[in-house]
Each structure stands twice: as structure tokens, then as C-alpha cells.
């Protein structure tokens with residue numbers, strides 16, 4: 001095993017009960033069981049192609065995302081978990097998360113997850129407002145959420161993230177406050193909060209184009225973000241990233257892998273990986289992915305398939321450095337630039353002297369030279385993309 005080197009594994013499960021009206025993720029609804037079987041066979045074949053990497057690194061995080069991983073038979077999740085455990089060493093405190101939607105969990109499923117090693121669940125609530133839930137096409141109501149949440153806790157999974165959205169069609173700040181209050185009463189360990197982004201091609205995008213729905217204006221959306229920051233802080237949450245809040249010691253380890261720009265493997269249709277200084281992704285269509293990894297009818301493949309990647313791009317040191325700065329600045333603790341100096345053999349303060357001076361003058365970043373730390377100010381968080389661009393060098 002490479003000393004001190006660990007990786008994360010993301011597994012994309014692209015199946016949902018019903019497509020939400022804002023969703024442009026690669027996910028499919030109402031899929032037949034034989035397609036789901038074939039998909040997990042393909043996943044298993046892709047996983048087997050990583051034998052070398054998994055023997056070299058320890059795994060500190062596994063994330064079943066989607067789609068709705070809880071919508072498929074739990075035996076599929078168990079099968080992949082078993083294979084990973086046979087191939088890799090998991091760190092003692094490995095975080096193993098499964099995304100679930102309210103209404104798709106049962107006591108039996110939760111127990112199967114526990115037996116497989118799942119120790120964290122991410123539940124999509126989005127809003128506590130029944131009308132808004134319908135507007136955005138969610139399959140569940142608030143009671144489904146509470147039943148699923150309580151079921152998880154009763155069976156022994158209390159490390160739960162709840163996803164919420166703001167800037168929803170016609171949403172008021174009061175409605176968002178209600179959602180925060182509602183979540184505050186169940187007190188999950190972690191909350192992710194993202195603004196709705198209308199993606200072209202989605203029904204909600206079309207409804208907006210035709211003037212059938214209106215979104216809160218930019219100022220109201222900003223006020224919503226500030227409401228979230230204020231109210232969640234009052235509830236005891238620590239904002240550790242632009243969109244993520246946690247009770248002490250419950251920051252998502254999987255997310256931190258991305259934000260610390262360390263290696264990860266993505267399995268499944270459209271999943272992205274970063275390994276060996278190279279970024280690549282899998283096939284974007286499920287048919288192509290199945291073709292890439294499936295044992296084809298009447299063809300007995302004796303050898304394991306080899307890895308099939310798309311748009312593989314070597315990340316040179318300059319690009320890697322920029323990504324590390326950009327991702328690290330998303331964290332409220334900011335960047336330890338001493339470790340950046342060690343990792344890239346640079347003198348950060350010297351290399352970015354003019355950028356640091358102008359961003360500091362605009363009160364967008366603050367530098368603590370005693371702690372070797374640079375971070376975004378609250379104002380910088382509001383315009384984070386502007387700050388990131390400033391660190392982009394030709």
C-alpha cells in the first residue's frame with residue numbers, strides 16, 4: 001500500500017422512481033429489473049479493472065450516488081460492497097454513504113445496508129413545503145421523509161445528511177425558514193444546501209421559459225443563502241464549505257476528497273475519475289456503458305475487460321495547482337499554503353503576490369501568515385467564482 005495514500009470511490013446508480021422536474025443528472029426512471037441486473041454486472045466488471053489501484057491505496061470513502069441508489073434492490077449494493085472489500089483495504093474510519101430518497105427505504109433494506117457496511121445516508125428532502133415539493137416533481141412528502149429518517153435512526157444509522165434546495169419557483173424566505181426549522185427539529189449530522197439551477201432541457205427550464213413559473217430574484221436568493229448561514233449556525237452547524245454545514249466532526253469525508261484535490265475513482269455511467277494525474281470519465285450513455293463493460297450475449301469473455309475511458313486528460317502541475325487552490329478555497333477553513341508549497345515546490349505568497357494584494361484590498365480573501373492560511377471572507381464567498389478566476393494563470 002502506498003504510505004499515507006488513500007482514495008475515494010464514487011459509484012453512480014442511475015435509477016430513480018420518477019424524474020424530478022429540475023433534474024439533468026444521468027438518471028433513468030421505470031427501468032426494468034434485467035437492465036438494472038446488467039448494469040450492476042457492468043459495474044462489477046469495471047471495478048475489477050481497478051485491481052492494481054485498489055491494491056496500492058487504502059479506501060477512505062465510498063459514495064453510492066445517483067440517481068437514487070435506494071431505489072434498487074439492496075442486494076446490488078451489497079454485491080458491490082463485498083467486491084470492494086475483497087479487492088481493497090478500507091481505512092478503519094471509512095465513510096460509506098448511500099444516497100436515498102424518502103419513501104424508498106424499508107427496515108429490511110436499511111438492515112441490508114448496515115450488513116454491507118453502509119454507515120452514512122444522504123436523504124434528499126429539498127424543502128418542507130408540500131406545494132413546492134410538487135412544483136419541483138419530488139416523489140415524496142414530508143411524512144415520507146420523517147418515516148425514512150426515523151427508520152434509519154432506529155436501525156442504527158444516525159450519520160445522516162439532508163439535502164435542501166433554495167431559490168425554488170415562487171419560494172419565499174419564510175418558506176425556507178420553515179424548512180430550516182423543520183430540519184432543526186430532526187437535527188441531522190450534516191446538511192447540504194444548493195440553489196436551484198435551471199438546466200436546459202428540463203421541464204422546469206421549459207416552464208420558466210414559457211413564463212409559467214418565476215424564480216426568486218438574485219437579491220432574494222442571496223438573502224436566502226445568508227438566512228441559511230445564519231439559522232444553521234444558530235442551530236449549532238459549522239459551515240465548512242460554500243454549500244455544506246455539519247455538526248462538529250461530521251464533515252463529509254467524501255466531499256473533502258474532492259475539495260482537497262486528491263485521487264478518486266468513479267464507477268458507472270458518466271462517472272468521473274482522477275487517478276495518476278489524469279482526469280477522465282466513463283461513457284455518458286447507459287447503452288454505451290453496458291457495451292463497454294457487459295459480457296455480450298453469446299460471447300464468453302475469459303479475460304477481465306480493460307478500463308475504457310473517455311476524454312482522458314493529463315493534468316499538468318500548473319492545472320493541478322490551480323484546482324487545488326480553487327477547491328481548497330471553497331472550504332471555510334481555507335487553504336494551508338505551507339502544504340501547498342510542500343506539495344508543489346512553490347512559494348505561494350510570492351507566486352501570487354499581486355493577486356493576493358488586490359483580492360485582499362477588495363476584502364474578498366484574508367491571509368493569516370502565522371497559520372499559513374488563506375481563505376475567503378464572507379464577501380468572497382458570495383462572489384467565489386471571481387476569486388477563483390483571479391488565481392488562474394496562463
Ligand code: SF4
Pocket residue numbers: 015016018019020023024025027066067068101
Ligand atoms: S432523485 Fe435525484 S437523480 Fe433522481 S430524478 Fe430526482 S434529482 Fe434527479
